[in-house]
Amino acid sequence: MIALREVTKRFGATVALDSVSLDVPPGATHVLLGSSGSGKSTVLRLILGLAAPDAGTVVVDGVTVDAGSRDRLVARMGYVVQDGGLYPHLTAVDNVTLAADAQGWPRGRIAARVAELAGMAGLDAATLGRYPRELSGGQRQRVGLMRALMLDPPVLLLDEPLGALDPIVRAELQDQLGHLFATLAKTVVLVTHDIREAARLGRTITLMTAGRVVQHGTFADLVERPATPFVTQFLTAQTLATPAAPAR
C-alpha cells in the first residue's frame, strides 16, 4: 500500500507538488496521468526516496519514506524509466543481473531467473548478449523491465516506460504490459501522458495538472463524471491530436 498525505514539493520557486494526497490500491495498476510538468514523475521519485517532500508524508507499507527508511523500502521496488535507463557499457544481460549480483545470488539462481524473465519479455539469448545501443527502442524497454523485475519486488514503478517508442511498437507493448501486470499481480504505479495507455493499463487513474490532483477514479469515471471541465478538455484534446482516426 502506497499513500501520499498532503505532500508538497518545491524545486526552487517552482511548486512541483501542491498538497497532493493519493492512495494506490495494492496488487493493481494505478496510472498517474498528466502532461509534462504536472508533477507525476515527482510523485514516483518521492515514493522511491530519490527526493524528500517539503511537507506531508509518503507512506509505503505503513512506513514513512525518509532518510532512515528509504534504503530498506527501495528493496521492495522496481523502477523503469523512459528508454530503459540501461547502462551503455554493460550488455543487456549484465544490466539485468546487476542487482542480483549485488545481492550475492548464486549463478544458477541468476541464470534461472534471467531465463524466466526473458521468456516473459520475449527476448532471446542473442539479444540479451547485445549492448544497449545495438538494441531497438522496444527491446531496450523490455530489458529495462527485466532489470526492474529481477529481484521480484512487490512494487513496480514505471516513468513513461513507453515514451520513447513509435506508436505501433507502443500499442503492442501496451498490450503486453497489460497482460504482464495482470499475471504478476504487483502493485504498479505507471506515469504517462498518454490517455490510451492510461485507459488500457490503469485500473485506477489520477489525473494531475500543475502539481495538483484534478480527479481520481477509473477511466469510466473520468469520461462520464469529469470532476472539472479540464478533465474533459484533457481527454478530448489528446484524442483529437492522435492520428489514429483520420478525419474524412
Add this chain to the structure above:
Amino acid sequence: MRALTGAVALLVTLLPAGAGAEGVIRVGSKSFTESYILAEVVAQVIEQAGEARAERRVGLGGTGLTQRALESGAIDVYPEYTGTLARVILKDETLLTVEALRARLEPRGLTISASLGFANTYALAVRAEQAERLGLRTVGDLARHPELRAAFSSGFLERDDGWPGLRARYGLGLSRVEVMEHAVTYRAIASGQVDVMDVFSTDGQLERLRLRLLEDDRRFFPDYSAVLLARREMTERFPRTWARLREALEGRLDAARMARLNAMADLDGRSVPEAAAAFLRGGEPAAGGGRGRALLGELVALTADHLLLVLISVGAAVVLGIPMGVLAARYRRAGQLELSVIAMLQTVPALALLMFMIPLFGIGKGPALVALSLYALLPIARNTYAGMMAIEPTLLEIAWVLRLGRLRRLLRVELPLSAIAIMAGVKTAAVTTVGTATLAAFIGGGGYGTLIVRGLALDDTATILAGAAPAALMALAFHALFELLDRVVIPRGLRA
C-alpha cells in the same frame, strides 16, 4: 626469488641519495663543459686510486643546486671556483685565499683543494671583427655603444659579481639585455643576433668563434680559481683517494690547457671521458672513436632509464589521481579545493618543481619521480572528475534503486562510464611526461635529458637531437600504445 632480488635492486636504485653508500664517492658537476671534464677527471682518478667506486652525478643545474646536493650528501665532491665560494656560497667577499675559504668551510663539514692552477673568471666577449670596427678594447668602451645587444646567462645577470655590479662599476647602459643559456648565446653571437655575452675565460669556443675578451681594466671581476669542493666526511673516509686527487690536480692545469680541453669536448667532437683521459695521460686523446659509437650504447641505457621515469611516475599518478578525481566528484567543495591545489602545482614550471624537490629528497631518480608524478596528477585527476560529473544522474539513481552499494556502483558503473575521459587523461599525462622527464637530467635523474643537457653544455646539436628525437619518438609510441589500450580498457558498449 629472482623477482624479489630484482625488485629490491630496483628499489635501491630509486632510493634518494644517502642510503647505504658503501665504498662509493659521488662526483657531481654543473652543466657546462669545464665542470663536466673536471668531474670526469676526478671520477677517473678515484677509479684509479681503487679505494672507492666513482658514481657520476653530473650536469646538475646551477650553483645553488650543486651546493644543496653536496650539503645533503647526494654528491661528495664537485669542481667549484673560489670566487663563487666566497660570494655566492659563503657570501663574504673578503675571503680571498684558499686557506681563508677552507677555514670558513670547515664548520659546514666541507673542505677544498688548493687551486687547480687556472682561474676561470667571468669576462665579456664580443666578435673580434666588431671589436675592430667599433674600437672596443675594454669593458668601459661599451659605454660608448649602448645600442649593442647583450645576452647573459641567468646566473651572471643576477649575481652581484655579475652584470649588476659590473654595470654600476663601469656606468654601462646597454639598451637590450636578454637572458640566454650559454650554449645558445654562442650561436646567437656567431650569427650576429647578439653582440655582447658573458663568457668564462677558459672557454674553448673563444678562439674558434673569433671572439675577443674585453679587458677588465677596473678589476671588477674577482678571482675564480678552480678548486675541488668536497665533503670532509668523504676526505676522511677515503684519505688516500683525496690525496691522489690533490696530487693529480692541484696546480696541474693552466688556463690555456683547460681551454684546450674545453675545445676538445666542445668543438672537436671528443667525448668528455676522452678529454679527461687526455689530461690524465698528459697528451692528446687517441684517434678514432668519437661520440657516435659510445652514444648508441648510451642511448639504449637512457631509453630504459627514460621509460622507467615515465612508467613509474605515470603509474603513481594513476594510482593517486583516479581516487583523487573520484573524491573530488564525491565531495564537491573539498574536491574543488583539491583540484585547485593540483592545478596550482601545474603552474609551477617543471624545472622549478624539480628544483624544489632537492631539499626534500636530494637529487637523482627519487626526487625526479616525485616531481614527475605530481605533474602527471592533474590531467588524470581532472579527467576522472570530469568523467564522473558527466554521468547522467538517472543512471546513478538507478544504481541506488538497484542497491549496488558504494563500491560496486563505483567499480561497475561510475568508473566504466568515465573510462573514456579517464583514459584521455592518462594518455595526456603519459605523452607530456615523456617530454617533461627530459628535465629530470637537470637534477641527476637521468633519461634522454642527460643528452640534451650535455648537448646544450657542449653546444653540440647532434647530442641535443640524440636526446630530443628519441623523446619525441617515445611520445609517439606512447600515443599509439594508448590507442590500443583504449580497446582493452574502454567498454565495448561505449566505443563509437
